Amino acid sequence: MKQIIIGILLSLSALSYANEPLIQNPQSRKSFSLNGHWNYIIDMYETGYYNYRMEPHDNTENPGASAFFLNQKPKSKRDRVEYNFDSAPTLLVPGDWNSQKENLLYYEGTIWYKKSFDVENYDRAKRYFLHFGAVNYRADVYLNGKKLGTHKGGFTPFNFEMTHLLKDKNNFVIVKVDNKRAADEVPTLNTDWWNYGGITRDVTVLEVSSTFIEDYSLQLDKENNKLLNGFIRLNGDAKAFSKVNVSIPELKLTKEFTADANGFVKFQIPVKKIDYWSDLNPKLYEVIFSSISDQVIDAIGFRQIKTSGGDILLNGKKIFLKGISIHEENVMRGGRAYSMEDATILLGWAKELGCNYVRLAHYPHNENMVRLADKMGILVWEENPVYWTIQWENLETYSKAEQQLKEVISRDKNRASVIIWSMANETPQSEERLSFLTKLAKTTREMDNTRLISAALEDHGKKENSNIMIVEDKFAHVVDVLSFNQYYGWYGGDIDNIKNIRWEIDINKPVIISEFGAGALQGFHADNLTVWSEEHQELLYQETLPTLAKIPNLAGITPWILTDFRSPRRTLIPYQNGYNRKGLISETGNRKKAFYTLQKFYQQIQK
Incomplete structure (x- = not known):
């Protein structure tokens, strides 16, 4: 009740x-x-x-x-x-x-x-x-x-x-x-x-103009790859609401529609032949939305993303998401990243790693990131900043979370690269939290049913056998993709025992390991059991990657994280100095040894 x-x-x-x-x-x-x-x-x-x-x-x-x-x-x-x-x-x-x-x-x-x-x-x-x-x-x-x-x-x-x-x-x-x-x-x-x-x-x-195209959407139908679904919303004088047009010149396609009394029209456009967007073929079409007094041009890719049992399917074909997590920082300049040049650096490093996928954590990143990902063929997980523990029973807090979620969906709904909306990260379980996140998921599906929903959950060892890891979370039954963070060998557990760890997952959904990693100060070298050394971080990757590969339904990973980033929580001198050191690249842009370990692992994965 x-x-x-x-x-x-x-x-x-x-x-x-x-x-x-x-x-x-x-x-x-x-x-x-x-x-x-x-x-x-x-x-x-x-x-x-x-x-x-x-x-x-x-x-x-x-x-x-x-x-x-x-x-x-x-x-x-x-x-x-x-x-x-x-x-x-x-x-x-x-x-x-x-x-x-x-x-x-x-x-x-x-x-x-x-x-x-x-x-x-x-x-x-x-x-x-x-x-x-x-x-x-x-x-x-x-x-x-x-x-x-x-x-x-x-x-x-x-x-x-x-x-x-x-x-x-x-x-x-x-x-x-x-x-x-x-x-x-x-x-x-x-x-x-x-x-x-x-x-x-x-x-x-x-x-x-006094009456203008305020919003629009055009996406490939989730089930029918020969059908485009869209809408146009006008803002202005109701007397000026009338005909609107959608044109894709490369497909020699132009369609005219009539807006209603509120300036809104929802439509479908059949297409006979279309070049689908993917990580290997990041095809974008020029799309022109026009009315009597306004015109807006966008570059939009068309693709389908769905799940089938334990697989993620991109345009009907199974894909493994070779990813990395990213914070919105420019490590070379210092401070919050914001420009297209910043995005080029970060996504360029991800490509160098061999990634076809990135997790933008733990909040919506700037629009340059997803627009560039569209062009580069990088799939994207976007996340609402519902992080750790918040006031689950506070209605105002829920409103703030829903508002931010709606705003990022509204901004990025036409970006082919965005395939996953994440509701939260590492949140403690309760009935209030389940209700909070379930309602966010419901709102997301109402706004956009063409993408997948997930959240970064947590795993833990069984009481009777700590080598068997499980995910016990009611929200796992709500999401489309089961994702969880795991830090065995860093936050608990012996790094030498990683090879003996296995997971029991009784939900037939794709699994993404949304985080794992270890901290290392770039340039600090020691034997591989010495914490904070590059060698220790490298060892954790060497032991963890083949162990994760054995997880049933594994569909992708986004290790934590591409670059070192500032955090006031990280106070240890001389190793942290106000930085979370789990990056594969330092705050000065230098690659650590584990960078090449992950790069080699991705090179060995067949698409």
Whole structure:
């Protein structure tokens, strides 16, 4: 009965921070960038947001000069204004503040950003939106002293319309960015990665027609490989909703559809001959979506992904996922990765390893990663930041998790490379957690039934025989792919005994080992039983890989992890120094010995 009540309450709960619908494919729109130097003010006590009674300035009719978002200037020599963005230092956007300023390395709190801009060829007949690739974690956005909205979630995009406030010249946008961790947020207080704060991805001003194509989808039917399913959603004047077109020039295909009174049309397009996207053939078609007043062009691949018993089938053929896990860091530059150049480095290293698959952990990575994966033929696991233990019974927490999941699905639903939506990582079992994750899975299937669902679960040894590993998790019956992290030989267990370990899995589903590994400081060499040495990490890979290969229904692995990454949890000097050292590549870009062990293992696997 308790579960039923929780389910009903979750269904009725509303988002704490509702946002405007995402504009699909902002890269293809007429736009200009606000990237570059932004003035910033550190506001640890949030003086610019609250008055001395802790009342938000933006909730009052007369917020007063102390409200930072007003960007006020003294009107006379007797006028007292206790902040000045114009004389403040600058930070680069996109970018995190931790890696840019030494005094902000460990800072968690509020920083105000300000950018002034003009609109070249400003057109009053057009509509203008402010689009953010991501801001970690909470963003309160203001234009010309008026609030546009609030967004929570550090890894997903959002946009606000600003047509009503925009001028041709002398505009200023101010963003209050708060990256403080909290128990009721997603992710929660405790993680094993760096809490990079700031405007970490691109900021763009989008110019669109008064009625424009807001969203669209075009994907190959999950069961019929000669049928494309899609939709188009228009935004604007209902009187302008009418004909929309979908065109794929290479296939000599053009179809016309009629939008309904809400500007929405769902459609199917039969295709006779199509070149299917795969890791060996990353074929992308130019697709043109058009209406009377708008046109959007995208590069889309068409493929099917499904399971059959213990196999994963790509376009009807069994595939083994030779993968690696990746965090969103640029180890060469330091800090949060954000650019196409960053993506090229990370996915290039994965390709060098011999990977056809990557797990983007533990949150949605930037859009450059999945768009480049489309071009390179790399399959992708994307993950919602439901990590370790969060407040499973808190309805607001669920809303935040669902919001972020919806936003990444909305952003990446047209990317052929994305084959798995992951609900969570290493979460402790309870009935409340099961209800929470099951509802996330249900929401995912309602939004997108063409991809697989998984989560990084955990295994453990049997009580009567610790050499037999099992996965006991009710959520394993909900997912399409059974995935679990295992660290025998590193977090418990003798490395010499790895060869004797076996798994008993009584669920007939594909199995992915979503993590395994060991830490090593690149350049530290010793005998292979000395912890933190490259030789010890290499030994664990040498012993683990052939043992994992014996798992029934094994369909892929993503060892932990491609590169060393920052984590405040990792304090051991001289080996960790604030880094999780399980990377196969160091934070200076140097390969460790285990890199070549995994590379050789992948070379020996026949597709």
